[in-house]
Amino acid sequence: MVEAFAVASGKGGTGKTTSTLALGMALSERYDVTVIDADTGMANLLFHTGLDDADVTLHDLLVEGCDASVDDAVYDRFGMSVVPCGTSLEAFEAADPARLREVVAELAADTDVLLLDSPAALGSKSAVLPVVLADRVVVVLQPTVPSLSDGLKVQEYARSYGTETAGVLFNRVRDDEDTERIAEQAARYFGGTTLASVPESDAVRAARRAGKPLLAHAPTDPAADAFHEAASNLDVRDGDAAGVADRFKSAVLPDRV
Amino acid sequence: MSPDSTLGVPEGDLLHSRVASDAGETLAAALDTELTGYAVFEPQGSLLGGGDDATVVTFEAGVPVLAYDATTDCGGPDALDALDAAGPYRVELFELAAADLQVVHRDETHRVPPARPADRLSTDPELAERTRAAAPDHRRADERSSVEAFLADADRIEELKREARREAQSRAEEWGLTGQLEE
Ligand SMILES: Nc1ncnc2c1ncn2[C@@H]1O[C@H](COP(=O)(O)OP(=O)(O)OP(=O)(O)O)[C@@H](O)[C@H]1O
Numbered sequence: 001m002v003e004a005f006a007v008a009s010g011k012g013g014t015g016k017t018t019s020t021l022a023l024g025m026a027l028s029e030r031y032d033v034t035v036i037d038a039d040t041g042m043a044n045l046l047f048h049t050g051l052d053d054a055d056v057t058l059h060d061l062l063v064e065g066c067d068a069s070v071d072d073a074v075y076d077r078f079g080m081s082v083v084p085c086g087t088s089l090e091a092f093e094a095a096d097p098a099r100l101r102e103v104v105a106e107l108a109a110d111t112d113v114l115l116l117d118s119p120a121a122l123g124s125k126s127a128v129l130p131v132v133l134a135d136r137v138v139v140v141l142q143p144t145v146p147s148l149s150d151g152l153k154v155q156e157y158a159r160s161y162g163t164e165t166a167g168v169l170f171n172r173v174r175d176d177e178d179t180e181r182i183a184e185q186a187a188r189y190f191g192g193t194t195l196a197s198v199p200e201s202d203a204v205r206a207a208r209r210a211g212k213p214l215l216a217h218a219p220t221d222p223a224a225d226a227f228h229e230a231a232s233n234l235d236v237r238d239g240d241a242a243g244v245a246d247r248f249k250s251a252v253l254p255d256r257v
Numbered sequence: 258m259s260p261d262s263t264l265g266v267p268e269g270d271l272l273h274s275r276v277a278s279d280a281g282e283t284l285a286a287a288l289d290t291e292l293t294g295y296a297v298f299e300p301q302g303s304l305l306g307g308g309d310d311a312t313v314v315t316f317e318a319g320v321p322v323l324a325y326d327a328t329t330d331c332g333g334p335d336a337l338d339a340l341d342a343a344g345p346y347r348v349e350l351f352e353l354a355a356a357d358l359q360v361v362h363r364d365e366t367h368r369v370p371p372a373r374p375a376d377r378l379s380t381d382p383e384l385a386e387r388t389r390a391a392a393p394d395h396r397r398a399d400e401r402s403s404v405e406a407f408l409a410d411a412d413r414i415e416e417l418k419r420e421a422r423r424e425a426q427s428r429a430e431e432w433g434l435t436g437q438l439e440e
């Protein structure tokens with residue numbers, strides 16, 4: 001089985017990368033999980049996983065005529081298969097985003113859950129590809145108007161490509177914020193379920209500084225608990241791997257951005 | 258540039274006047290120095306075009322309180338939209354005594370949630386978080402009530418969704434992704 005989720009928000013800094021890795025680790029207790037840094041223009045998943053000097057990254061795989069195999073860019077870290085992306089602008093410019101579908105297709109053949117850490121913006125083809133390619137989207141929200149409105153926007157973009165919302169995750173929630181009420185109201189407009197409310201927590205920043213996912217660095221922090229709850233509220237669907245791989249392959253994408 | 262007549266923000270002491278491409282820098286400077294006063298943003302386009310658009314943001318101990326258009330007096334979060342993509346700006350930062358702003362800050366129609374200017378104008382998402390953290394409790398309530406008002410307006414949200422769909426469709430054409438669109 002395999003299901004591919006894009007972890008998206010439409011807005012910067014909501015916690016997509018943090019959530020991708022935390023959900024990934026929590027889900028890896030039950031599933032085979034692969035996380036991909038699909039934020040190819042502003043990659044930073046590598047910094048959260050201690051892969052700062054990974055030899056081969058997704059960037060290499062996206063360059064035409066590159067001889068690295070997909071496996072070369074897959075690193076076993078924290079119980080997951082992690083596919084980091086490089087940070088060089090040059091490599092980004094040489095990369096052909098449309099090749100992402102082949103890479104995803106190949107990775108899909110071999111895993112249960114694929115999580116695509118997605119870019120903040122929706123302003124370019126490479127930025128929308130994760131929501132185009134994914135089966136469903138997990139929308140990361142903060143309880144603020146700009147975040148909610150950008151989250152609605154990314155949801156509608158995803159829907160336009162047939163990618164429904166699996167659930168919404170509220171992040172960086174403060175004590176005095178009545179997210180339950182907000183979540184209830186927001187549920188009228190968002191698809192899927194409310195996965196969890198993750199509190200604002202210093203442990204999240206500390207984990208990032210330590211180059212580890214939150215669940216590895218502070219497994220008992222309240223924010224980590226919330227991510228466990230989110231993972232258990234996410235109903236992962238059975239997709240047949242060959243079917244998914246085919247779908248990715250048949251996604252006819254033009255070559256250049 | 259005077260902060261405006263009708264709202265009654267008194268003229269403050271000019272701290273600096275410069276051209277900035279990122280309004281977030283000014284907001285960060287105000288936050289870091291816990292400025293009580295105001296900033297006047299004039300989009301450079303309007304300087305060249307001879308217009309006199311200017312948006313004023315007031316601060317209490319570094320945290321934004323009001324935002325309004327100095328010519329029309331229209332205020333609140335919408336006043337920030339005028340600045341959104343309009344940089345570079347000429348920015349003037351003024352300091353005032355807290356007592357001078359107190360009366361003006363009672364105005365509720367021009368008030369913005371504390372982190373809204375940073376959310377809209379800064380390229381650094383951490384600035385919004387830092388501002389939220391610095392805001393006193395009663396100001397965080399502004400954020401809550403604006404979220405609730407936003408979510409209560411079903412028509413506005415439906416329109417926002419329709420607009421996003423239209424945009425997604427036309428972008429798909431631009432990017433050659435129409436084949437991937439759902440009917
Ligand atoms: N629950 C939280 N509590 C405290 N800090 C958080 C929380 N979630 C995320 N952060 C911090 O917010 C910043 C942004 O998080 P992250 O990189 O995960 O967001 P992102 O959505 O992937 O950002 P970008 O849009 O730049 O890709 C980081 O410094 C992270 O440590």
Ligand SMILES: [Mg+2]
Binds near residue numbers: 016017018039117
């Ligand atoms: Mg990220």
